[in-house]
Amino acid sequence: MKSAIGGVGALAVGAGGLGDQAEAATAPGPRGVDTSDELRLWYRSPAVDWEREALPIGNGALGAMVHGTLAAERLQFNEKTLWTGGPGAEGGYDHGDWTAPRPGVLADVQKQLDEQGRLDPETVAGRLGQAKRGYGAYQTFGDLYVDMQGAPEAPDASYRRDLDLRSALASVTYIHQGVRHTREFFASCPDKVLVGRLAADRKGALTCTLRYASPRSDFTATADGDRLTVRGTLEDNGLRFEAQIRVRAEGGTVTATKDGTLTVSGADSAWFVLAAGTDYADTHPGYRGADPHQRVTDTVDAAAAAGHGTLRGRHLRDHRALFERVSLDLRQTTPADVPTDQLLKQYAGGTTAADRALEALFFQYGRYLLIASSRPGSLPANLQGVWNHSTTPPWAADYHVNINLQMNYWPAEAANLAETTEPYDRFVTALLAPGEHTAKEMFGSGGWVVHNETNPYGFTGVHDWATAFWFPEAAAWLSAQLYEHYRFGGSTAYLRATAYPVLKGAARFWLDNLHTDPRDGTLVVSPSYSPEHGDFTAGAAMSQQIVHELFTNTLEAAATLGDAPAFRAELTAALGTLDPGLRIGSWGQLQEWKADLDDRNDDHRHVSHLYALHPGRQIEPGSKWAEAAKVSLTARGDGGTGWSKAWKVNFWARLRDGDHAHTMLAEQLKSSTLPNLWDTHPPFQIDGNFGATSGVVEMLLQSQYDAIEILPALPASWPAGSVRGLRARGGATIDIDWSDGKASRIALTASRTRELTVRSGLLEGGELKFRARAGRTYVWGG
Structure with a gap:
């Protein structure tokens, strides 16, 4: 189709170029304009219920749940490094490594599996597992309550509580x-604080008291001037914390007051800032840094001096710079008088404009x-x-790495939030040192390894829950996200400094640990355990x-960086025999095990043997493997x-069945989503969001096979x-318009000079x- 011409700075295209199929312009396509209804x-x-109803705000390190309670506003808050366990933990800590040598085990x-073909999980866990010691758990920092003098006992028609996704502002309004x-x-991410403001439209009508509470007793709360200080030490591991x-x-x-509270009296309005921290550091083996007192003091003082308007403005600019990169218009209509919990209750599987409003909201909520x-x-x-x-x-609200941590970052690149992957990269890189120790002690090998789950203290070994303790493939899976970051962004400096050491170490582990199957000579x-x-x-x-x-990713990266030919040859040989x-x-x-053990009545929630379809790229649509994957997925059902x-x-x-993909989205909304739109396992588990x-995104755009595919699985x-x-x-950044189920306009903005393939x-x-x-x-269509 011939595109309309008239863009600024049109690029002349000669023979073998774009011909008359596209225009090229230096002006970017439309960005940051959301044509949908309220994203709120x-x-x-x-x-009333923290899990089901409270609304989340966060800046990465700090998070809070806003309840909107009338008599006593409750801000339950977290600082992400407040963890029990690890070095210094009561009872000791061993990173999950075997506490005594197990020669030959x-x-x-492996010999038993060669001879018998299969072993029950309890038998293997009894030989290779051990009880967790000092693993720890993520902790609530506590609750900041704001007791409101003269507040009504119950909400009336004037009450409204909301969370605006565009501004990341949580608000409560009522008339009394x-x-x-x-x-x-x-x-606020720029200022590293939680910020709250309370106001009344009658002068002097605001009187309230701020107080701290915690389910633990390991703290002191003191107040002096306009400052409330909470300081403590976790009893389990001695971690120091302060807010x-x-x-x-x-x-x-x-x-x-002497009881550690602050009272605001007769004010028109009041605002507060909250900063928090611990002496955790992500450095093996001690995982401890400086006392948090000075850092917290400096942070809260700088924010208080900046003023509320400045803090709010910096927050809005920072959040919108990320959030407004992507907009989604499904021709939805948000009913003005229907709150979100009712919108969810009324959801009918995507058949109405209101249903589409919920779907677009759910997408942006993630x-x-x-x-x-x-x-x-x-x-x-x-x-x-x-x-x-x-x-x-x-x-333990931990990091399960047999899918859950990885799933958290599936949308980061394609949904235009690549910056959010920095904590993931840093966390995985910090696992290398303990993971190398575990590889050496448990396997006698090089490289690095981590099993089924981990914590901020480098837990890379095993525990003894029979069906979820052994998963040394996790390090390889974790490394895939780093390579995806390179595939999207194309920075060879990032590949060399960050991604490749992780890839190479994980590959080294498997080069040392793959086993030759005596039945057919392949490496396994x-x-x-699936x-x-x-x-x-x-x-x-x-x-x-x-x-x-x-091995595929590592070979590609090694070739790009020109790594040693001997290592590449070793990888190539292993891949050929794998x-x-x-x-x-x-x-x-598609078989889940090497032997044909699959039960067509098995409806287990894990469909792990389709990894090669997603998030992998080994199975391409239309292949016999894709058809077999469809058979497996159909048998597992939609539960x-x-x-x-x-x-x-x-x-x-990925199977190009947009209608069935949409059916699964509808099933998730109807039966696995809470009123505050959090995903539930149950209980709440954010990876589903x-x-x-x-x-x-996968329904609208795919690029895993080195071609940009437009609307590959658009549902009816x-x-x-x-x-x-x-x-x-x-x-490439992509804008798409479609009508009657087909693309009508595509705009592609390139961030790199290179060959691209577009399919539409x-x-x-x-x-x-x-x-x-x-x-x-580059624009196609009108």
């Missing part, structure tokens, strides 16, 4: 005795949550992002697919927990719409290969 969660009553298990009261809260709050009143006074829970300088998003109200959270992972069910075997499909991807983990079984399924439904959205999108956002439920700002591998029915022949120039925008 809102409710008519305060939150791994070889014995003719006075309009407003509250606004945000978590400070400073309050400023406008038109009133601030008074400190992007919001990633911005709020993963910013440079913090730990990565954990099982609950940054939010946790417990001292004993589910699964042994023992291997999460989180079945027996232990040798060469389970997921294990083989992950190692295959690792069992690829792809087999079609007796009922047409599962929240995160597994989200994974199935991505699977079906991120997986769903990734799945929506979205016949018309537009998306702005998605990213493709190879360094809008193009003559369906495909176009051309050399894109950095900074240019």
Whole structure:
């Protein structure tokens, strides 16, 4: 199709170039303009339940849950490094490494698998596992309560509580005795503080008291002047922590009390800043740094001196610079009088404009949550992002690395939030030192390893939960995200300094530890376990697919960087002998194990043997492997927990079945999403939110096979719409308009000069290969 000409600075194209299929311009395509209705969660009553109803704000390191309670506003807050366990933990800490030598035990298990084919998990755990010691858990920092004098007992029709995703501002408004009261809260990344402001539209009508509470007793709370200081030491491991709050009143006074509270009296408005920290450091083996007192003091004092308006302005600019890169218009309509919890209840599977409004909101909510829970300088998003109200959270609110941490970052690149991956990169790099020790002590090998889950203290070994303790492939899977960051951004400096050492170390581990299957001479992972069910075997499909991807990625990176030919030759030889983990079984399924052990009635939530389809790139659409994957996925059904439904959205999108991908998104919204739109396992687990956002992108844009595919899995439920700002591998930002289920306009802005391939029915022949120039925008359609 011939495009309209008239862009600024049109690029002349000669023979073998774009011909008349596109225009090129130096002016970028439209950015940051969201044509959808309000991107806002809102409710008519305060939150009673932390998990289901409170609203999250965060700046990566700090997070808070806003409840909007009338008599006593509750801000439950977290600082992501407040963890029990690790060095100094009561009972000791061993990183999960075997506490006593076990000579020959791994070889014995491999021999048994060679002879018997399979072993039950309890048997293997009894030989290779051990009880956790000093693992620890993520901790709530506590609660900041703001007791409101003269507040109403119950909300009336004037009450509204909301979270604006565009501004990352959480607000509460209500009218009482003719006075309009407003509250606004945000978590500032630039200034590293939580900020709150309370106001009344009648002079002198604001009187409130700020107090701290915690489920632990390991702290002291003192108040002096306008400052409330909380300081303590975790009893378990001696980790020092501190939080400070400073309050400023406008038109009133601030008074400190001996019981460690601050009271604002007779004010027109008041605002506060909260900073918090610990003496944790991500350095092996001690994991301790400086006392947090001076850092917290400097942070809170600088924020207080800056003033509320300055803090708010910097926060808005910072958040919008990330969030507004992407917009999604599904021709949705948000009913003005329907709060979010009711919108969720009324959701009918995507059949109405209101349903599409919820779907677009859910997509952008995942992007919001990633911005709020993963910013440079913090730990990565954990099982609950940054939010946790417990001292004993589910699964320790840790970093499960048999999918969950990886899933948190699936949308980061394609949904145009590459900056959020810095904490992930830093965390994985910090695992190398303990992971190398575990590889040496447990396996007698080089490279690095981590198993099923880990914590901020470099836990890279094992525990003894039989169905979820052994997963040495995790290091290889973790490394894949770093290589994806390179594939999207193209920085060889990043590849050399950050990604490649991680890739090479993980590859070294498997070069040293792959086992030769005596049945056919192929290299296999042994023992291997397909999460989180079945027996232990040798060469389970997921294990083989992950190692295959690792070797492929490492070889590509080594060639790009010109690494030693001997290492590349060793990798090439191993890849040639490696069992690829792809087999079609007796009922047409993609086998989960090397032997045909699959049960067509198995509906387990893990569909791990489809790793090569997503997030891998070993299975291409239309291949016999894709058809077998479809058989497996159909047999597993549309059930599962929240995160597994989200994974199935991505699977079906990769199979180019947009309608089934949309069905899974609808299932997740209908039965695995809480009123505050958090994903639930149950309980709350944030990876499902991120997986769903990734799945929506996969329906609209794919690029894993080195070609940019436009609308590869568009569902019939979205016949018309537009998306702005998605990213493709190879360094391209994509805008798409579509109608009647087909693309009507594509705009591609290149960030690198290189060859690109675009596939779309809008193009003559369906495909176009051309050399894109950095900074240019190419437009097809009108």
